Amino acid sequence: MRWQHFVIIIVILASGFIADRFGFLDPIKNAVYSSTKTTLVGFNKTTKNFVDFFKTFSSINSLTKENNRLKEENLTLGANNAQLLELQRQNEILKNELGFIQNNKDKKLIAAQIIAKPPAGYLHYITLDKGKKDGVEEGDLVIYANYLVGKIDKVLDNFSEVLLITNSNCLIPVVLQDSRATGILHGALSGMVVEEIPLDAKVVSGENVLTRALEPNITEGILVGKVTGLVSKQSEIFQKTAIESPVDFNKLEFVFIIKAQ
Amino acid sequence: MKLYWHFLFVLVVVFLQITVFSFITFRSIHFNFSLLPAIMFALYNKKDKAIFWAFSTGILLDIFSPLSFGIFTLAHLLTIILLSYFVSRFFTQLPTFLIGIFLYVSYLFFETFISILSQSWSYLSFINPIFAALMGLAFFLLTKRLFAENEYL
Numbered sequence: 001m002r003w004q005h006f007v008i009i010i011v012i013l014a015s016g017f018i019a020d021r022f023g024f025l026d027p028i029k030n031a032v033y034s035s036t037k038t039t040l041v042g043f044n045k046t047t048k049n050f051v052d053f054f055k056t057f058s059s060i061n062s063l064t065k066e067n068n069r070l071k072e073e074n075l076t077l078g079a080n081n082a083q084l085l086e087l088q089r090q091n092e093i094l095k096n097e098l099g100f101i102q103n104n105k106d107k108k109l110i111a112a113q114i115i116a117k118p119p120a121g122y123l124h125y126i127t128l129d130k131g132k133k134d135g136v137e138e139g140d141l142v143i144y145a146n147y148l149v150g151k152i153d154k155v156l157d158n159f160s161e162v163l164l165i166t167n168s169n170c171l172i173p174v175v176l177q178d179s180r181a182t183g184i185l186h187g188a189l190s191g192m193v194v195e196e197i198p199l200d201a202k203v204v205s206g207e208n209v210l211t212r213a214l215e216p217n218i219t220e221g222i223l224v225g226k227v228t229g230l231v232s233k234q235s236e237i238f239q240k241t242a243i244e245s246p247v248d249f250n251k252l253e254f255v256f257i258i259k260a261q
Numbered sequence: 262m263k264l265y266w267h268f269l270f271v272l273v274v275v276f277l278q279i280t281v282f283s284f285i286t287f288r289s290i291h292f293n294f295s296l297l298p299a300i301m302f303a304l305y306n307k308k309d310k311a312i313f314w315a316f317s318t319g320i321l322l323d324i325f326s327p328l329s330f331g332i333f334t335l336a337h338l339l340t341i342i343l344l345s346y347f348v349s350r351f352f353t354q355l356p357t358f359l360i361g362i363f364l365y366v367s368y369l370f371f372e373t374f375i376s377i378l379s380q381s382w383s384y385l386s387f388i389n390p391i392f393a394a395l396m397g398l399a400f401f402l403l404t405k406r407l408f409a410e411n412e413y414l
Contacts, residue, residue: 005312009316009338012320013330013331013334013335014331016320016323016330016331017329017330017331019330020329020330020331021329025324025330028324029324032324032325033325036276039276040276040279040280043276043277043280043281044280044284047280047281047284047285048284051284051285116279116280116283116325117279117280117283117284118279118283118326119278119279119282119283119291119293119295119322119333120291120293120372120375120385120389121283121286121290121291121383121385121389122376122381122382122383122385122386122389123326123328123375123379123381124381125326125327125328127325127327153327154327161327163327167381168380168381168382169380169381189382189383189384190384250283250284250286251284
């Protein structure tokens with residue numbers, strides 16, 4: 001390989017980097033995604049069917065046990081749900097009587113398929129097949145099975161890129177459900193953490209973590225996961241807890257984008 | 262083999278990487294298949310083809326990635342250029358037992374480089390290369406004759 005080839009490579013990389021910074025690469029990326037979408041979706045579906053086929057045989061016994069356990073849990077949850085609905089009704093009556101103004105925006109969900117994932121698992125992003133033309137905006141939240149999965153980072157015409165909540169650059173304001181402690185969620189070396197929790201907050205292991213509507217596109221009250229324990233040292237000025245989500249981010253196939261209306 | 266066949270295989274490898282191999286994980290460990298052919302060519306002293314594969318797969322991965330353009334290409338090229346230099350400088354014929362070590366070091370360099378440029382740190386940066394080296398070694402033993410003896414490649 002001659003030195004001229006290296007110069008050409010460096011020029012291509014430098015121009016590509018500058019073009020990407022100013023958004024000139026977006027139409028090219030959009031065109032590439034559009035032309036390869038069918039192939040990528042085909043590969044994803046075939047892989048999932050293949051993996052599911054083999055998983056079925058290996059997990060028949062555990063599936064039967066889990067099915068029985070879930071049936072019992074479903075009965076208990078049904079009863080709890082009925083009580084919660086009653087409490088919600090009473091809450092609404094009380095709010096109306098006290099003259100509270102409800103700021104409950106209706107939420108619209110956009111279903112999106114994952115068409116590409118990063119080549120390395122620790123990069124924590126996914127690409128969806130919905131973009132500007134479908135009403136997706138930067139900062140929109142992405143959920144799966146009512147759990148928060150990520151935030152829209154970049155939007156092309158027909159595709160968008162999502163930073164998963166396991167990414168250290170994805171910052172989400174959250175509240176811990178029982179202790180009402182507030183903090184900032186982001187990815188860390190060994191999972192997810194909530195930082196900047198005031199020292200006087202009494203964090204309880206196992207309590208739910210929910211989103212707070214401190215930014216324009218963030219919907220309040222979306223479940224993120226559960227607290228697994230405190231990871232901060234006693235000398236630190238804020239508390240830090242580790243969070244666990246039941247979502248398997250490696251196995252995601254489709255998600256929903258929340259549009260607050 | 263003509264250049265367009267190489268490019269077609271590059272496309273297939275990149276598609277497999279961002280779909281199939283991203284889905285098949287073991288405790289969050291991914292297999293970086295896209296770098297493997299370039300490493301194979303470098304280990305067999307086919308420097309031009311190694312750099313072509315590194316550049317092409319890198320460009321395609323950069324297009325499919327929300328990270329800054331050039332990160333994957335730069336990481337691929339640096340890994341392959343350094344590997345090619347060491348192999349051509351110190352070995353006329355690489356012993357099989359060293360293949361695994363070179364694979365691990367190449368992947369470790371690549372993953373560390375990507376982690377630094379993307380500011381995404383994880384213990385997986387050190388675990389992935391072990392898994393990749395083992396898979397790469399298996400791939401090497403299966404395709405030894407194809408890469409070594411086939412002038413057409």
